Amino acid sequence: xxxxxxxxxxxxxxxxxxxxxxxxxxxxxxxxxxxxxxxxxxxxxxxxxxxxxxxxxxxxxxxxxxxxxxxxxxxxxxxxxxxxxxxxxxxxxxxxxxxxxxxxxxxxxxxxxxxxxxxxxxxxxxxxxxxxxxxxxxxxxxxxxxxxxxxxxxxxxxxxxxxxxxxxxxxxxxxxxxxxxxxxxxxxxxxxxxxxxxxxxxxxxxxxxxxxxxxxxxxxxxxxxxxxxxxxxxxxxxxxxxxxxxxxxxxxxxxxxxxxxxxxxxxxxxxxxxxxxxxxxxxxxxxxxxxxxxxxxxxxxxxxxxxxxxxxxxxxxxxxxxxxxxxxxxxxxxxxxxxxxxxxxxxxxxxxxxxxxxxxxxxxxxxxxxxxxxxxxxxxxxxxxxxx
Amino acid sequence: xxxxxxxxxxxxxxxxxxxxxxxxxxxxxxxxxxxxxxxxxxxxxxxxxxxxxxxxxxxxxxxxxxxxxxxxxxxxxxxxxxxxxxxxxxxxxxxxxxxxxxxxxxxxxxxxxxxxxxxxxxxxxxxxxxxxxxxxxxxxxxxxxxxxxxxxxxxxxxxxxxxxxxxxxxxxxxxxxxxxxxxxxxxxxxxxxxxxxxxxxxxxxxxxxxxxxxxxxxxxxxxxxxxxxxxxxxxxxxxxxxxxxxxxxxxxxxxxxxxxxxxxxxxxxxxxxxxxxxxxxxxxxxxxxxxxxxxxxxxxxxxxxxxxxxxxxxxxxxxxxxxxxxxxxxxxxxxxxxxxxxxxxxxxxxxxxxxxxxxxxxxxxxxxxxxxxxxxxxxxxxxxxxxxxxxxxxxxxxxxxxxxxxxxxxxxxxxxxxxxxxxxxxxxxxxxxxxxxxxxxxxxxxxxxxxxxxxxxxxxxxxxxxxxxxxxxxxxxxxxxxxxxxxxxxxxxxxxxxxxxxxxxxxxxxxxxxxxxxxxxxxxxxxxxxxxxxxxxxxxxxxxxxxxxxxxxxxxxxxxxxxxxxxxxxxxxxxxxx
Numbered sequence: 002x003x004x005x006x007x008x009x010x011x012x013x014x015x016x017x018x019x020x021x022x023x024x025x026x027x028x029x030x031x032x033x034x035x036x037x038x039x040x041x042x043x044x045x046x047x048x049x050x051x052x053x054x055x056x057x058x059x060x061x062x063x064x065x066x067x068x069x070x071x072x073x074x075x076x077x078x079x080x081x082x083x084x085x086x087x088x089x090x091x092x093x094x095x096x097x098x099x100x101x102x103x104x105x106x107x108x109x110x111x112x113x114x115x116x117x118x119x120x121x122x123x124x125x126x127x128x129x130x131x132x133x134x135x136x137x138x139x140x141x142x143x144x145x146x147x148x149x150x151x152x153x154x155x156x157x158x159x160x161x162x163x164x165x166x167x168x169x170x171x172x173x174x175x176x177x178x179x180x181x182x183x184x185x186x187x188x189x190x191x192x193x194x195x196x197x198x199x200x201x202x203x204x205x206x207x208x209x210x211x212x213x214x215x216x217x218x219x220x221x222x223x224x225x226x227x228x229x230x231x232x233x234x235x236x237x238x239x240x241x242x243x244x245x246x247x248x249x250x251x252x253x254x255x256x257x258x259x260x261x262x263x264x265x266x267x268x269x270x271x272x273x274x275x276x277x278x279x280x281x282x283x284x285x286x287x288x289x290x291x292x293x294x295x296x297x298x299x300x301x302x303x304x305x306x307x308x309x310x311x312x313x314x315x316x317x318x319x320x321x322x323x324x325x326x327x328x329x330x331x332x333x334x335x336x337x338x339x340x341x342x343x344x345x346x347x348x349x350x351x352x353x354x355x356x357x358x359x360x361x362x363x364x365x366x367x368x369x370x371x372x373x374x375x376x377x378x379x380x381x382x383x384x385x386x387x388x389x
Numbered sequence: 390x391x392x393x394x395x396x397x398x399x400x401x402x403x404x405x406x407x408x409x410x411x412x413x414x415x416x417x418x419x420x421x422x423x424x425x426x427x428x429x430x431x432x433x434x435x436x437x438x439x440x441x442x443x444x445x446x447x448x449x450x451x452x453x454x455x456x457x458x459x460x461x462x463x464x465x466x467x468x469x470x471x472x473x474x475x476x477x478x479x480x481x482x483x484x485x486x487x488x489x490x491x492x493x494x495x496x497x498x499x500x501x502x503x504x505x506x507x508x509x510x511x512x513x514x515x516x517x518x519x520x521x522x523x524x525x526x527x528x529x530x531x532x533x534x535x536x537x538x539x540x541x542x543x544x545x546x547x548x549x550x551x552x553x554x555x556x557x558x559x560x561x562x563x564x565x566x567x568x569x570x571x572x573x574x575x576x577x578x579x580x581x582x583x584x585x586x587x588x589x590x591x592x593x594x595x596x597x598x599x600x601x602x603x604x605x606x607x608x609x610x611x612x613x614x615x616x617x618x619x620x621x622x623x624x625x626x627x628x629x630x631x632x633x634x635x636x637x638x639x640x641x642x643x644x645x646x647x648x649x650x651x652x653x654x655x656x657x658x659x660x661x662x663x664x665x666x667x668x669x670x671x672x673x674x675x676x677x678x679x680x681x682x683x684x685x686x687x688x689x690x691x692x693x694x695x696x697x698x699x700x701x702x703x704x705x706x707x708x709x710x711x712x713x714x715x716x717x718x719x720x721x722x723x724x725x726x727x728x729x730x731x732x733x734x735x736x737x738x739x740x741x742x743x744x745x746x747x748x749x750x751x752x753x754x755x756x757x758x759x760x761x762x763x764x765x766x767x768x769x770x771x772x773x774x775x776x777x778x779x780x781x782x783x784x785x786x787x788x789x790x791x792x793x794x795x796x797x798x799x800x801x802x803x804x805x806x807x808x809x810x811x812x813x814x815x816x817x818x819x820x821x822x823x824x825x826x827x828x829x830x831x832x833x834x835x836x837x838x839x840x841x842x843x844x845x846x847x848x849x850x851x852x853x854x855x856x857x858x859x860x861x862x863x864x865x866x867x868x869x870x871x872x873x874x875x876x877x878x879x880x881x882x883x884x885x886x887x888x889x890x891x892x893x894x895x896x897x898x899x900x901x902x903x904x905x906x907x908x909x910x911x912x913x914x915x916x917x918x919x920x921x922x923x924x925x926x927x928x929x930x931x932x933x934x935x936x937x938x939x940x941x942x943x944x945x946x947x948x949x950x951x952x953x954x955x956x957x958x959x960x961x962x963x964x965x966x967x
Contacts, residue, residue, distance in 0.1 A: 155654055157402045207407035220403035227399070234396045348721045 117353020
């Protein structure tokens with residue numbers, strides 16, 4: 002049934018429908034609405050789940066790690082500094098192969114204090130072994146959260162469902178909230194491959210010497226390698242039940258494009274509009290939305306981007322000293338390809354600054370008019386006095 | 390089909406997983422500090438003259454283990470129903486909870502348990518049997534004498550009590566008004582004491598010259614005959630006044646039905662309050678006449694408040710000069726006083742305010758100035774190796790040791806202090822006869838609660854409480870993360886109008902749920918109530934639960950988390966012996 006839902010509550014509804022058994026979280030703007038609604042579901046009996054209140058995000062992740070190791074479906078949510086505080090345990094969750102799902106609301110890191118959207122927080126966790134899926138709108142948030150449990154439990158890796166602060170977390174949109182029976186068919190009860198069992202006692206995560214450690218790491222990499230195929234399978238089932246699918250990437254008008262704009266998150270929705278507008282004026286421009294960031298969908302990207310001579314990657318994030326993070330990954334993915342596609346890197350919209358259709362038009366025109374890409378990322382939309 | 394393969398055929402997960410037992414890794418070898426369960430002393434128990442194990446009593450009551458709670462009290466105090474009504478609750482004054490919200494209603498809980506003990510017939514039986522039979526004579530069946538007999542009875546002695554009156558109880562029977570303590574409760578508590586085989590011989594006045602003969606017949610003698618000499622005003626016309634304690638006794642014997650008109654009560658102690666409040670109930674209009682100010686009164690504040698609520702009036706800074714008969718009335722001439730600094734004893738001093746005088750016309754006049762020992766019963770004052778003055782008692786050695794106790798020796802005159810005196814006498818006498826005169830000080834030291842002076846029978850007998858650390862736990866030493874404000878539960882209490890109407894008991898008693906809830910407010914300072922924080926927080930799972938909690942030193946790394954997370958400071962950390 003369609004409801005007008007805040008993006009945050011699209012997550013909450015999905016968690017309810019997923020019959021999550023343990024939730025632990027610590028409030029942080031702009032994530033709080035997600036767990037606020039879930040805590041009410043837990044207290045009023047809408048969800049048969051235990052909500053564990055904790056004193057920090059580090060403890061929240063520790064609690065869901067414990068719950069997941071005990072063999073129940075577990076969820077948490079955080080943002081920005083909360084995610085940074087979790088960092089140590091993010092490694093633990095993936096290393097312990099626990100299918101935890103976490104909603105992560107992209108918010109800038111301080112200083113200066115900024116609660117608005119920026120992807121640097123989640124991208125800073127790219128090497129922790131978590132699968133990352135970036136969402137464009139409220140419906141995608143709900144659907145991705147449901148898919149995330151299925152994906153996580155299939156490959157035994159944790160999944161981060163990422164959504165933009167405010168543009169998505171606090172924006173109300175019509176969202177189709179599926180009925181419980183259909184969701185139950187898509188997402189059966191969690192059947193863990195391993196769990197803490199007092200009848201068969203063992204310790205998870207004991208000391209592991211040089212003779213064993215590397216094989217375990219290789220197994221995590223192998224699980225990551227399988228994830229795109231598994232995601233495709235999950236989405237196929239999801240599509241058959243709900244009629245919606247998103248893909249690891251989403252190509253829009255790329256086939257004949259001379260410039261393909263590469264985006265993620267809510268900027269993709271704006272970009273669709275900008276591409277449509279430019280097409281009407283005869284410009285041959287397309288868009289590639291990257292939804293799956295880890296594992297990075299290099300194969301899918303190599304199947305699309307080399308069609309165009311120029312690619313402009315728009316990053317709402319920055320790795321200081323290296324530039325836009327998506328751009329680096331795209332360049333790495335294309336390095337194996339023998340084509341001549343030039344990759345242009347742009348940084349825009351940090352700390353919640355709006356990325357408008359005009360921003361995309363500027364990026365498109367700059368890319369079109371610049372014969373070879375500059376070595377560094379180009380910062381778009383800076384105030385004049387700041388540039389000096 | 391391909392899709393199904395992707396989802397269903399996931400390879401086994403390669404996990405770091407161990408089925409070795411922890412025997413392989415004795416993390417205890419890493420430790421250089423060692424936590425240990427170190428039960429300490431709660432401030433309430435240390436403040437209780439009777440040395441009751443209040444923190445434990447509250448713990449047991451909170452769990453609904455009422456019989457265990459009662460037995461815990463009865464080990465230290467034979468009068469819980471009485472003290473639950475009349476004690477001045479020194480414990481609540483010391484309660485750490487007062488620094489948080491309100492002190493635990495310890496006296497209300499004690500009254501609940503005391504009444505339940507009477508209703509259920511719960512009692513203590515002797516705890517040991519002396520190698521040779523011991524027999525004590527007790528002079529006076531007041532709270533001190535009965536306590537001495539009771540505690541000696543618990544230690545296996547047989548006791549005979551000589552009482553001048555025809556009923557037991559002493560001041561509890563004759564000096565405390567019925568609205569604070571009903572006769573029935575007292576009688577039943579005394580009956581429980583007598584179940585230890587104690588015999589009371591009524592109508593037997595013992596004179597000092599009888600002592601020598603008694604000492605020949607008994608192994609020890611306890612003198613608890615109280616203060617029989619009232620302090621006099623020493624003003625002209627004093628014979629127009631009735632002595633307050635005598636008057637209270639007459640009321641309790643049913644000899645006074647009504648008093649009318651204005652009545653002056655001279656004094657500022659608890660007896661003055663009892664007299665004035667009784668007068669209100671008999672129909673008089675009492676005025677307390679006190680030479681200092683209200684804040685200087687020795688009466689407990691609670692008693693003063695209750696008296697004023699009931700309509701007792703108060704005249705401060707006036708000192709009687711003389712009393713004259715004027716027809717049916719008495720004219721009391723009063724010298725006005727003014728504050729004059731503080732005396733060497735720390736009490737406020739007053740001095741006459743020039744020649745300023747007042748006169749007060751009253752129908753009746755009462756004095757309540759306290760009492761002193763009759764000279765013939767004054768405890769011996771000489772310095773001698775064979776005489777010990779121990780606070781609550783004075784004991785003289787001899788073939789049959791002689792103890793002076795109760796109000797004869799107590800600094801504070803209260804039922805609970807009398808219990809303390811009786812207990813100290815019993816422990817001293819038992820030690821004297823079992824181990825010798827020279828062992829008394831050491832033996833009482835072993836039995837003391839915290840820094841003393843309260844003594845514990847349980848500790849004397851070498852029970853678990855004897856091992857308790859004597860450090861008194863302060864509020865700052867508690868971990869307040871684990872406590873939430875909880876409203877103090879009050880029993881029903883009569884309105885001032887109801888109180889003025891008669892002598893029925895003012896305070897109601899908790900219901901079971903109320904007693905449990907109030908007892909649960911107790912922090913259980915310093916004692917383990919098996920909350921299991923130590924066990925839950927231990928990163929090494931090195932705290933074992935069983936009867937009590939035990940630290941598994943093979944695994945304890947000495948991190949100290951258990952010590953910090955103990956809400957009630959029942960653990961300590963010590964450096965590991967190298």
